[in-house]
Amino acid sequence: MLRPDQQENCALPGVSVRTGTVYEHCVLALEHGYRLGAHDLPLLGTGDWDDGMNRVGAGGTGESVWNGWFFVAVLNAFAELATGRCDAPRAAWCRDRSAGFGAALEAHAWDGCWYRRAYFDDGTPLGSAQNDECQITAIPQAWAVVSGAADPARCERAMAAVESRLVNAEDRVIRLLTPPFDKGILQPGYITGYVLGIRENGGQYTHAAIWVALATARRGRGDRALELWNMIAQVSHTTTPAGVERYKVEPYVVSGDVYGAPPHTGRGGWTWYTGSAGWLYRVGLEAILGIRPAGDTLHIEPCVPVTWPEYEVTYRHRSATYRIRVDPAAGTGRGVRSVTVDGRPEPGNSVRLRDDGRMHDVCVVLG
Numbered sequence: 001m002l003r004p005d006q007q008e009n010c011a012l013p014g015v016s017v018r019t020g021t022v023y024e025h026c027v028l029a030l031e032h033g034y035r036l037g038a039h040d041l042p043l044l045g046t047g048d049w050d051d052g053m054n055r056v057g058a059g060g061t062g063e064s065v066w067n068g069w070f071f072v073a074v075l076n077a078f079a080e081l082a083t084g085r086c087d088a089p090r091a092a093w094c095r096d097r098s099a100g101f102g103a104a105l106e107a108h109a110w111d112g113c114w115y116r117r118a119y120f121d122d123g124t125p126l127g128s129a130q131n132d133e134c135q136i137t138a139i140p141q142a143w144a145v146v147s148g149a150a151d152p153a154r155c156e157r158a159m160a161a162v163e164s165r166l167v168n169a170e171d172r173v174i175r176l177l178t179p180p181f182d183k184g185i186l187q188p189g190y191i192t193g194y195v196l197g198i199r200e201n202g203g204q205y206t207h208a209a210i211w212v213a214l215a216t217a218r219r220g221r222g223d224r225a226l227e228l229w230n231m232i233a234q235v236s237h238t239t240t241p242a243g244v245e246r247y248k249v250e251p252y253v254v255s256g257d258v259y260g261a262p263p264h265t266g267r268g269g270w271t272w273y274t275g276s277a278g279w280l281y282r283v284g285l286e287a288i289l290g291i292r293p294a295g296d297t298l299h300i301e302p303c304v305p306v307t308w309p310e311y312e313v314t315y316r317h318r319s320a321t322y323r324i325r326v327d328p329a330a331g332t333g334r335g336v337r338s339v340t341v342d343g344r345p346e347p348g349n350s351v352r353l354r355d356d357g358r359m360h361d362v363c364v365v366l367g
Contacts (some may be wrong), residue, residue: 007046007058023081027090030078033071034097037063037119040104042071044118049139049207052191052200059121065109066117069143069150072101076148102149114158115140115150117177126188127177133184137177138166138208145215159219162212172231173260174209176200180261197261199269204258206232206276210283217287222303222333225288232280237268254280289313291324298351300364302326306333318355322362330367337367 002009020028035043037057042048044057044064056062079094109115117127117137127137141158144150150158166175180202181192194201209232217225230236237258238244238251249255249268254277256270286292290302291313298315306328313324330337336349340363346352351362 007054023085026078030075030094037061038123039063039108039119040100041065041108041119042067042101047189048118050191050200052189052194053118053126054189056118056120056126056188058189062121063119064117065105065115065119065127066137066140066143068101068105068109069115069140069147072098072105072147072149073143075101098149105144105149106151106154109140110154114161115144115154120186120188124186126186131184131186133179133181133186134177134188135179136161136165138162138174138212139176142208142211142215145218146211148218155219159215167212167228167231168260169227169231171260171265172237173204173258173266174212174228174231175202175260176205176208178202195261197265198259199257203260204232206254206256206258206274207279210276210279214279214283214287217283217303220303220334222288223305223307225283225303226305229280229284229288234268237266253277285313290326291315293317293353296353298322298353300324300326300336300339300349300351300362301334302328302336302364302366303334304328306331308333317353319357320354320360321358322351322353322360324362324364326364326366328366330365332367335366337365339364 033042037043038061041063043060044062044067046054046058048064048067057064075094075098079091079098082091082094105115111125111128113129114136116125117134117140119125125131127134127140129135141162144158145155165178168175177200180196181188182196191200197203199205213225213228213232216228234251234254237247244251246266247268249271253271254274255268256274256276259265259267259269288303289311290300292299292301304311308328310325310327313326315322315324339346339349339351341351342360
């Protein structure tokens with residue numbers, strides 16, 4: 001445990017004498033994380049997703065709005081897992097706390113046009129229009145949508161604010177926050193040590209940018225989701241000699257961040273280092289193309305541009321291969337009308353996967 005005056009500790013971890021299943025470990029993590037502040041939101045401590053904000057909740061009472069939405073998503077997913085394991089008390093525990101977070105977030109996190117980012121130890125809001133810097137940040141808006149628990153009308157306004165204040169099509173940058181920290185009164189932590197427009201301090205932090213694309217797809221806006229996805233994808237930055245000169249880093253790996261201020265606007269940074277690569281793949285495959293595996297089931301729920309022609313995905317499941325043709329000719333870009341496997345209709349929008357060494361033809365019609 002940290003001392004009261006200690007914010008972090010660098011040491012070698014020991015091996016615990018306690019043992020347990022992965023499920024039990026997850027339960028302990030949820031219980032440990034369920035520590036709330038004055039607004040019934042999760043405590044932020046010395047960093048939630050953004051460890052650069054290590055002073056927002058260092059006193060032990062600061063709260064994270066983003067982590068509230070994230071916690072909702074995790075609790076709802078874990079409730080399903082607990083139900084599948086016949087652990088009804090744990091499923092109820094998760095759902096009750098998820099509902100509590102949803103109510104607290106709507107009551108205390110809405111700023112009027114978007115959701116706030118956090119509360120400092122003294123109760124000062126962060127990510128608010130009343131701040132002189134960091135008035136809006138991307139991740140609470142994106143995860144309000146991804147959680148599925150936020151008010152739809154508020155999500156509409158919040159994502160519109162992201163589009164108008166954080167997405168810059170000309171620079172091909174989706175900023176994490178704006179305005180960047182410079183000479184204002186807020187002191188959130190070491191994020192202020194970054195140059196304006198670099199990394200988390202007003203540049204594109206790619207992890208968060210991809211969540212914006214994911215939220216856009218979840219809202220059913222396939223055309224815009226693909227535009228944002230292409231804006232992030234590393235290949236699109238290097239299709240011309242001028243783009244290569246500007247981007248400067250490898251075109252075959254995802255950049256952890258992209259600079260958002262002159263004279264380095266559009267320059268990539270921190271390649272070979274980021275979990276954003278996995279998120280970019282998942283958002284493209286699962287949220288846009290709509291191919292989402294779950295055990296022995298393949299869920300199909302595309303959200304593609306309305307003008308797209310037919311497209312194909314080849315998916316291998318153990319010894320079997322599934323050749324999936326998606327027909328979006330109805331012009332909706334989403335909504336599954338029918339699914340057939342080897343000419344036989346399947347109910348709903350899922351395919352039961354088999355380990356039979358065969359090639360299967362799947363036809364999906366949208367509309």
